[in-house]
Amino acid sequence: MSAVPADLTRHHGPDKDPADDGPLLSVDGLVVEYPGKRRKVPFRALKGVSLTIGAGETLGLVGESGSGKTTLGRAILGLAPVTHGTITFRGRGISHLGKRERRALGEDIQVVFQDPYTSLNPALTIDDILTEPLLVTGVSGRDARARVRELLHQVRLPADAGARLPREFSGGQRQRIAIARALSRSPRLIVCDEPVSALDLSNQARVLDLLVEIQERTSVAYLFVTHDLSVVRHISHRVAVMYHGEIVETGTAASVTGQPQHPYTQKLLLAAPVPHPARQAERRAARRELTARESASMKAGSA
Amino acid sequence: MTLLPEPGTLGGEPVIAAPASRQRLLRRLLKDPVAAVSLAILGLVVLASAAAPLLTAHDPAGSNVAHALAPAGGAHPLGTDGVGRDVLARLLYGGRTSLLGTALATAVAVLLGVPLGLVAGYFRGWFDGVASWSANLVMSVPAIILLLVVLGSVGQNTYVAMAVFGLLMAPGVFRLVRGLVNAVREELYVDAARVSGLSDGRIIRRHILRVVQAPVIIQAVQILGIGILIQSGLEFLGLGSSGKASWGAMLNDAFGNIYTKPVLLLWPGLAIGLTVAASGLLGNALTDALFGGAAGRSRKRRSAKPVKRSVGEDRPTSLPLPRLSGDELLVVEDLKVTYPKDDGETIVVDRVGLTVRRGEVLGLVGESGSGKSQTAFAVLGLLPAEARTTARRLVFDGTELGTSDRGRTRQALRGRRIGYVPQEPMSNLDPSFRIGSQLAEPMRRHLGLSRSEAKEKALALLERVGIADPARVYTSYPHQISGGMAQRVLIAAAVSCDPDLLVADEPTTALDVTVQAEVLDLMRSLQQERRMGMILVTHDFGVVADICDRVAVMQNGRIVEAAPARDLFAAPTHPYTRMLLDSTLEDSEPRRPLGTTGTEQGADA
Known part of the structure; x- marks a missing residue:
């Protein structure tokens, strides 16, 4: 632009x-x-x-x-x-x-x-939110608004979104606005x-x-x-x-x-459920095995 | 039927035009009859006082003993007082003194309280310490005594008195502002502004002042009312500026003539009463207009996002009802939940049918x-009062629950035969009661156990849900345990009365994955051990794959696809289900390392 x-x-x-x-x-x-x-x-x-x-x-x-x-x-x-x-x-x-x-x-x-x-x-309107970081640097209002239009385009929000308030947007759209602000x-x-x-x-x-x-x-x-x-x-x-x-x-x-490699990462990975019933059953079994091993080694350590 | 959000409307959500909020506030305020009348009264009082010389030719201080206590009418529309001064003139000019005095007090309170509160709340540190300590000190000083001392030493002067009164009210404003700022400065948008490189002054002006504005206006209006009362009181005692007409001084004079001409009390009394009442009511109306008032409807409805659809639109139910085999624990047919709105109603659950068998998730x-969630709450009978629920059938274990009857049948079942596990463990435990009593109480009520039996059973339950030290948790308060433990406690509570059906609303969403895995394990083992039926509300297909036997996929208030879990994951038939399953990142390729920058072997040790 x-x-x-x-x-x-x-x-x-x-x-x-x-x-x-x-x-x-x-x-x-x-x-x-x-x-x-x-x-x-x-x-x-x-x-x-x-x-x-x-x-x-x-x-x-x-x-x-x-x-x-x-x-x-x-x-x-x-x-x-x-x-x-x-x-x-x-x-x-x-x-x-x-x-x-x-x-x-x-x-x-x-x-x-x-x-x-x-x-x-x-x-604040979306325009105000997005121009804020720009105006701090002494950019003119007009340049800032032009940049905002470009940013909105980048995060795929309609160009007229600027005049609206955050509450009019869904969570996903708001997060795009936050990304646009970070990019400004x-x-x-x-x-x-x-x-x-x-x-x-x-x-x-x-x-x-x-x-x-x-x-x-x-x-x-x-x-x-x-x-x-x-x-x-x-x-x-x-x-x-x-x-x-x-x-x-x-x-x-x-x-x-x-x-x-680390036991904690292994635990974290096995705890995250897979969106697939058979594979999740396997993962669950593996997690239980790991927990059992862990508690066994803990017992051995304390004995 | 459109299932996928159109590419143009990201997130599939319509964007409404923004109304100018300030304009709306005034309009909303004027719509409220109380506010309109209050504003009119205050406006009238201000106007009449300002236009006093135009409304009366009399000198408010000009006494004429010959005409003392003259009746109303003629040259004196409201008569004269004990020394022959015109009552109307004194009322009008007295209004000036009262309004100016109280305005002065309010101005002092706001001008002192707001900046100090902003600085103390935003920067904290030593200034906050000193300012808060001073504010507490001033607040603890008895106001009337201080006023008397000041008036005693500087002589009788209404404006000095009111300035001191303003000083005494400033700590209230200070504390209000400081509290608000303290809350706002933790907001993420203030952090974002800091990261953006905004200076502190700019952050205060742009982000903080806006939040402070409304409550300060409300408090100022209230100080305005109190100020008139205090000022009149002082003047009534004869402590105001002598020789100046004022409502309080009029009361004083009328009091002297209470036996000869009691009507003299009426005019200043009326003026004071109306002005004070109007400012008080205006303050309330402002609070309502600015903060949504007592109703607070928007908050109550949990996550119910209305499905925008016109009423009466009739489409065939998208799914054939599951064939009933006879051993269903719960049968729901044609469940519909609507909320009233200005024009008609919004449908949040639309002709939903589902069944749960014993031992099935x-x-x-x-x-x-x-x-x-609205579907689950409808089954539980926990929807807010304004929700309208209808269903062709809502049968639990052979008993028709009925939808209009929010009370008896369902209440008897809830807790006893239908257990509920909520999403936010912490907000579902009462912070002022020990865990033990919250667990034992329902059992004593539903199962008729004695105190010691209930305790014994509660301890056994805590142990069953995997809490290492049941006795300690039993005597703990909710804030003393972790979120994962709290969810275990709530699961123990949900199964405490041996329910046949468990309704769990996103039971693991607030938990860490490792805790989630353990809680799901617990729920599965309890469900299998007791052959409970279970409805699990979730947005996480991983959780579904982990625990569910059958799945119903909902979109816009309807069930678009229902199938046994294995079939649904293996061969989703509905495009919306396919889109959702495609959005899961489980099988996405891991991103390759960025090989070229030469910064890979950093100080990772």
Whole structure:
């Protein structure tokens, strides 16, 4: 679209910037603690987590509730306090930025949250929601609106959606709006925190396909946080498994979701029901066998 | 019949035009007769006070002892008071004092309370500590005594008194705003704004102020009313500005002449009463208009998304009724659930027929808004009062449940012979009672057990559902146990009275997969052990494959396909079922690693 200034539609191919030689994002020995109330011991949500994400790559982060996967995403976004360790983005440490520098990082790191109902301000129109990140940078109102039309087209919403309020859209449509907002400044990394777990099955598949398509076109990287192994296999180049604030296993999507090595990953995989009665019966039997083995070895260990 | 959402309307959902919300608020407010009348009264009082010089030629302070206590009529439409001042003039000019004074108080309260509340709520930290502590201190000071002290030291002045009164009301506004901000700043859209790079000031202006607005307006209207009362009280005591006409001073004068001319009490009393009542009622009406009022209808209806379809449209039932073999536990034929709306009704369950045999698990599958939960609630008789349920047959174990009778028959069966496992374990346990009493109470009622028998059975049940330390959980409160444990407790409660039928509404959706697997195992083993029939509502085909014998797929309030589970997964016949099964990602190819960036071997250790 000709009305859109070039800097709003930048694409991050493998370009020549020296900052792009290393990984896009690397997290090293990250510890996040939340202070305990009234002299209690602080709660350690992350216990020394390390990972990397390359440009244009999707790293799937799987774990159950309380595993710390959401906290990791929030720490990268600057929404959770970093106690120890470093987060490096394009060669620059970002774990202890000042407010102003952190705000400037909004250009490169964006977010899509789980709940499409609370992640959009119900009082603002879609136009207001989508122009918000653009106007911060001093883009003119007209350029911003042109960009919004383009974004709506990208996430396949009707062009006249802009004048409406979030409540007029279904969950899947709202999540597209949230994706459009994340894309508005063409970031290099989007933290996707369970973006499809609140959606119906059919919408889930469509939103995932949309995310893949956007990635192939713009080379954006995703940190894709989810509890669902089948989702993570579908979208991730690599997968990291979190358990109790630590990463217990990393590898390619095929290896982690196909031949998991860590006992917890194995348990997670066997617990996810397959939509096929005969295969699910097999999986159930395998899971029971694993549980029996586990408890037997625990008994042996305690004896 | 269109089954798949058309490509143009993503998600298949119609998008309605947006009305301007502010305009709508005023219109909604004026539709409410109470609000309209209140607004009219307040408007009239303001206008009359503002136009006082035009409405009367008399000086409100000009006394003429010769004309003291003159009757109404002639030059003095409402007569004169004890020292011969014109009552109408005093009423009109007094309105100015009262309104200005109370407006001053409200302004002070809002101007102090809102900014301080915003800053304290948004930034928290030491400022929040200091501000909250000060607010508590001011709130604990007895207002009238402080006012008397202030008036005693600065002399009698209505406006000073009202400014101090505003100061005393500010902590209320502060705490309201702070609480609202505290809640909003946790919203994901505020996080998203932060990530977008918005400055704090901008976030407050765009996202937070909007939420604060409405409650503050309501509270301001209420302070307005209270202010008039307090001010009149002070003036009645003779503590207002001397020589200034005011409603309170009029009351004072009338009180002096209560035996000679009691009607003098009427006018200021009427003015004060009407203004205060009007602002109070307006505050209530505003609350209703802004927050949907007492009805709150939209919230009650759980996940019932109306099926947009015109009434009276008649299509043949899409499925032949299953042939009855005689050992059915539950037979439902032609079940229809509708909700009234402005023009006619919305159908959420449309001619649904299903059967459940003893020892059989029926899965009701569908996406949100398909009517699956509404069907289950209709069987349980747990639909909200405004729902209209009709059915040709609704027979449980030979007994016709009837649909109009929401009370007796079903109530006797519910809990006793039909158990229910809800979706949200935590919100279905009463936080103020121990787990034990919540488990034992229904058994004492339904099974007539003694206290100790019920406890014994409850402990046995807790152990049966896999809780490691039943005695501890028995004496725990719901907040002390995990979500998975809570669901086990609810399953124990559901089977406690040995029901024949278990209705489970998305029983594992809120749980982690590993916990889900264990809970499904538990439900399966209980169901087999007791040969219960079971209706399992779910959107997850994995769960269906795990536990269900037969499956009914619902879309838009109808069952589009019903088959034994194996057949349905092997050969789905309906296009909607096929679309849903194709959307599952189970067999999708894992994505290949991104081989070229050279960042694969990072610090993953």
